[in-house]
Amino acid sequence: MATRSTSESTLARLLPGDIDAEQALVHGGLVVSIFLMGLPLLLALIMSTQNTTEVYQITNVGIGSQGLSNYETVLGEYNFGQYMINSVVMSVIIVVGKVTLSLFAALALVYYRFPYERAVFMFILLTLLLPVPVRIVPLFDLMARLGWGNTLMAITGPYIASATAVFLFRQHFMSIPASLVENAHLDGVGPLKFLWEVLIPMSRGMIAGVSVITFIYAWNQYLWPLIIMSDQSKQVVQVGLRFLQAASQSGLTRWGIIMAGAVIALLPPLAVLIVMHRPLLKTLAIQQK
Amino acid sequence: MSDIHIDGLTKEFDDVTAVDDISFDVDSGEFLVLVGPSGCGKSTTLRMIAGLEDITSGELRIGERRVNELAPKERNIAMVFQNYALYPHMTSAENMKFGMKSVSDYTSEEINERVRKAADILDIPELLDRKPSELSGGERQRVAIGRAIVREPDVFLLDEPLSNLDAKLRVQMRAELLQLHRELDATTVYVTHDQTEAMTLGDRVAVLNDGQIEQVDPPQMLYDFPDTRFVAEFIGSPAMNIVPIDLAFGDGAVAHHESFELSLPNPELFTERPDSAYFGVRPEDVSLVDNVAGDPETFEAEVSVTEPLGESLLVHCLLGGDELHVKAEARTELDAGDTVELCVDEERLHVFDDAGDAIYHSSPRGETVSDAAETQVEP
Structure with missing residues (x-):
């Protein structure tokens, strides 16, 4: 119950019109820092599906052609x-x-x-x-x-x-x-x-x-x-x-x-x-x- | 059940002497209370009896055995701790069984039977399956006592078992402990800093101060005939009044104070006759003259503060430079600044010498003992 009510209030706070600039800044900062910290892991996950050529193409950040075959x-x-x-x-x-x-x-x-x-x-x-x-x-x-x-x-x-x-x-x-x-x-x-x-x-x-x-x-x-x-x-x-x-x-x-x-x-x-x-x-x- | 003999027991920590050459006996089946202010060595004494502290010197015998060198478990004692010392992850029943199981001569049926019996005595059968965190303070204390009972030890040791309970529960548990002691008739040593607990529970009370025994006596003896000024002031609440006096011995004995002069009855009871000493009288043995029949010796004092205690009124009076507390009747109309006329109960006067030892009680010692046995009330 408690978690539900908190998530509801979080939701309420995130609704447009309720967000003030300061909160937006804080949350934006948090999202960016989490993204930066998670980035190496994310890249590793993506690269693990790519072949060697795809990896060397710096701009190629999609799921690669190898699928799970690298794991095999x-x-x-x-x-x-x-x-x-x-x-x-x-x-x-x-x-x-x-x-x-x-x-x-x-x-x-x-x-x-x-x-x-x-x-x-x-x-x-x-x-x-x-x-x-x-x-x-x-x-x-x-x-x-x-x-x-x-x-x-x-x-x-x-x-x-x-x-x-x-x-x-x-x-x-x-x-x-x-x-x-x-x-x-x-x-x-x-x-x-x-x-x-x-x-x-x-x-x-x-x-x-x-x-x-x-x-x-x-x-x-x-x-x-x-x-x-x-x-x-x-x-x-x-x-x-x-x-x-x-x-x-x-x-x-x-x-x-x-x-x-x-x-x-x-x-x-x-x-x-x-x-x-x-x-x-x-x-x-x-x-x- | 066994008796305990303590002879010259001493405990020295690195540079302090916590217990200094104390001797006393506890008879079989007796309830002895060790009482004193904190740091007086009462807990250390108890822990030496238990074997939790080494004995520096002196002899400790339980029954006929010298137990100085025996490990705690070989002394066949059970101890109840101030914080109960229950194992938090075990239910009450498991807590009570845990120690029994390590003594292997019991079958699990015997153990269960004993736990049931102890639970019945303490009226806690419904708590047996609960863990300590689900119990109230009083219930935990009962389980801790139950754990001591199931072992059927020679000696029970209780270390301030009631001090973590609230005032009301403490009074109730005090009565229950007394009843329990009567049922089990077990040799018990009980440590407390609370003189009321000591007075109500003990068959005899040993007052400790600074590692030494001041007096060991039944509660009423302790109250009526304190051996030392320390005992006089420690036992009883509000505490005994003590004022310095000069003594003059002629036909009788006369106490001189800057604001009163009092002839002391039975001067032959003085064991010493110094020029100056300390005069002691309990607040309830001083009365306002209006309330006294006859023609007693009186003196005047000025009221400084009054404290209504409900059943009585505690009047703080100024006697020259000293303060005297008087227990007056409740609802007596008195204000600060009033002058009152006071007299004392001549049978209840005490004189202490400069060293703090009693040199005079106005009644011959022992006269009130039979009296005491009758008046010793249950809590």
Whole structure:
């Protein structure tokens, strides 16, 4: 009911005669900025239906002649489906691993008293200063020594420990009254049972939010997989896109194919975003506090 | 049910001593109230009994067991928290069962039976399927108490359980707690900052101040024979009047104040005989002379403010540089600036020394105890 009445009033405001100049200006500005932001995506969608010649004709911004055949080419000829599966597997492992580990870390930080607790937390936060790209050389060396080169372990392992997720869970746990855990102590409820039956159900929104952020972050990994994975069939989709670029037609990059690949690569994180946008927004709101 | 023995209990945080060498016993089945202003260490004491705070020194025994080193769950206690500490994602019944399930010696049928029984006692069977967010403050408190009951613990600990409730509900829950205690006959330690709660609920009341025990006594004893000036002023509302006096001991004892002179009965009851001290009398033990029969010693004072309390009129009087509160009859016609003649109830006078310890009560201690037991009214 509420939404209906708002949309009715919005409608009423948009009726001619009711619009004053200032509002028109504001709305015009908003429309233009949304259009500008959406433009690359729109162009990618259009180009993904065009052949190479059409793409190079700058003025040609209609639906191209290829229809969906660029998508078929990408998925068939270029083995893009395999890259997608690899990416999904990698991202899911990272999400599950990161959330699990961070939950345990935050549990330890919030509900246990141990010496130098604050220092430990600070040290965890300090790792934010050293993201994977900064540590890429020593990390490569480490992976090589462990014999993890060119394996799933190499592209997931380094991402499992996450200061951001630990921080978010810690802040959330700290907002839960201490008397809940004290009552659990009195009842003899163990830490794992408490985590599983109390903390996790009470943190569902936060867990979902962190999972979305982590999934998108993991999905977009490019540099590290490019370096550590030598086997093309084990590569992830972002690097797979790069392979598409290598395939040129008479010296011209086949942008139609690349755009089709980009659109495909966009779909899983988009789906995750659409499904989980509510908990994600809540998580971000907490972050702002 | 078990008794609790506390001997020399001390808690030091980094640089503060929150609880300083306190000792008291709680008898089996007794309802003991720890009362004091905020920061007096009452909650810390309770949390040490629960095992939520480590004990710096001293000994804590529940029943015959020394429990200093035992984990909270091994002490077989249940605690009710000020904020109820209910799990928001569980229904009332699940909340009550949650702790039981982790003690594995109960079958789920036994647990269900106990939850049903507790719900009946607390009159909340219809709330069992609701979540805390769907309950009012009073209902949440009942569920929290129910969760404590189902465990059938040796000792109940309650940490300001009523302070989040509104005034009317607080009075009602107070009566229900009292009734519940009678039914369960459980050893209970109850923490509050509210002296009315302490007086109405406690079999005995321990008054804490600054980490130390001022006095442990039944409520009426505490009221009639405060051991210290702190207890005298903390217990009772409006608070006891305290004015500085000079003492003269001849045949009897005479208190001199700039605006009155009063001979104190039973001078042999003085435990010390200093030259100066503090004279204490409760507002209801001072009366306007018009209302008193006989020929008592009187003195004059000037009315500064009057506060109608409904059932009585609280008159603020100026006694030289000091203020004296007098509980007069309701609807007494008095205005600021009037001069009134006052007298005191000679059986209810107190004198405290400079250190704040009581050195004199005008009645012999214990005389009113049997009296007290009878007059102790239920809320």
